[in-house]
Amino acid sequence: MPNPDLLAAALAHAGRGWHVFPLRPDDKRPAFPDHTADDCTGRDPRCHAGHVGWEARATTDPDRIRRAWSRRPYGVGVACGPSGLVVIDLDVPKNTDDTPPSEWAGARDGADVLAALGDRHGGAIEPTYTVTTGRGGSHLYYLHPESGPELRNTTGDRGGLGWKVDTRAHGGYVVAAGSTVTGRPYTVALDCEPAPLPAWLASLLTPPPRPVYRPTAVALPADRRGRYVAAAIRRQVAHLTAAGGGQRNHALFTSAVALGQLAAGGALTEADVTAVLEPAALSLGLPSGEVARTIASGLRIGARQPRHLASIREAA
Numbered sequence: 001m002p003n004p005d006l007l008a009a010a011l012a013h014a015g016r017g018w019h020v021f022p023l024r025p026d027d028k029r030p031a032f033p034d035h036t037a038d039d040c041t042g043r044d045p046r047c048h049a050g051h052v053g054w055e056a057r058a059t060t061d062p063d064r065i066r067r068a069w070s071r072r073p074y075g076v077g078v079a080c081g082p083s084g085l086v087v088i089d090l091d092v093p094k095n096t097d098d099t100p101p102s103e104w105a106g107a108r109d110g111a112d113v114l115a116a117l118g119d120r121h122g123g124a125i126e127p128t129y130t131v132t133t134g135r136g137g138s139h140l141y142y143l144h145p146e147s148g149p150e151l152r153n154t155t156g157d158r159g160g161l162g163w164k165v166d167t168r169a170h171g172g173y174v175v176a177a178g179s180t181v182t183g184r185p186y187t188v189a190l191d192c193e194p195a196p197l198p199a200w201l202a203s204l205l206t207p208p209p210r211p212v213y214r215p216t217a218v219a220l221p222a223d224r225r226g227r228y229v230a231a232a233i234r235r236q237v238a239h240l241t242a243a244g245g246g247q248r249n250h251a252l253f254t255s256a257v258a259l260g261q262l263a264a265g266g267a268l269t270e271a272d273v274t275a276v277l278e279p280a281a282l283s284l285g286l287p288s289g290e291v292a293r294t295i296a297s298g299l300r301i302g303a304r305q306p307r308h309l310a311s312i313r314e315a316a
Contacts, residue, residue, distance in 0.1 A: 003073035009178025019058035019082040023075030030054035075179035081170035088140040089166040100163045110164030123200030131177045134184030142197035216275045225309045256295045260302020
């Protein structure tokens with residue numbers, strides 16, 4: 001049954017200008033699509049022309065919100081990128097064996113690590129809109145800097161700020177106050193407007209400069225089929241590089257599927273596909289690990305429907 005409190009929470013967050021989308025009831029996962037991009041057939045009308053993920057679906061439109069949350073007791077997710085937010089996620093240990101590495105010896109949780117970072121860099125931690133998470137951690141909401149590069153997600157153990165400190169920005173979302181996860185509520189601890197992200201934190205979170213995109217040459221025969229494949233590669237690279245924020249990983253996936261079909265049909269190799277898509281994706285700021293996984297996934301899906309050039313009658 002619908003939950004009027006969750007509807008009210010979704011409307012309240014949207015009223016702040018935050019883009020919201022439904023989460024599965026009492027869960028962290030997006031409510032729909034109920035399949036991954038890898039398994040999207042395009043036949044689900046909710047996916048429209050393709051697989052539309054949670055970030056593209058996030059909205060501040062009260063009518064759309066009322067329609068969605070009047071169906072089921074969905075939790076509320078806030079899409080950080082469209083909302084102009086950077087959320088610092090301060091976690092707590094999961095159990096007694098979850099102890100900090102030597103660099104953070106003595107820290108009890110993410111809040112201690114953030115305080116230590118502030119001391120190291122001479123930076124203050126300004127009061128800001130804060131949510132207490134279901135497990136007792138904290139989400140500190142800050143405004144994304146108006147200038148500078150697009151900040152993205154980080155995790156404490158993979159090039160992030162430190163132990164038990166994650167961040168969510170472009171490409172990330174958080175469970176909003178008013179929701180529950182496995183019966184544990186997310187509640188507002190400090191209700192105020194989000195403060196600007198402190199400059200010292202913005203500096204630590206700024207990604208290194210993106211590599212300059214240089215097209216990779218692929219050896220192709222100088223005949224009609226070779227010209228067709230070359231044109232297909234140009235189209236897919238253009239499709240990828242034109243993708244906006246929040247759609248880049250999906251664009252990479254669909255380009256990998258399209259070229260993967262040609263690779264499965266023998267027109268080029270999977271190594272060729274990686275060689276042309278990887279530098280383009282990296283130049284957009286997608287993390288290298290994510291790029292490799294997405295291309296591999298697209299190649300697997302493309303291999304299910306090989307395209308053989310013998311069936312192509314017209315040159316591109």
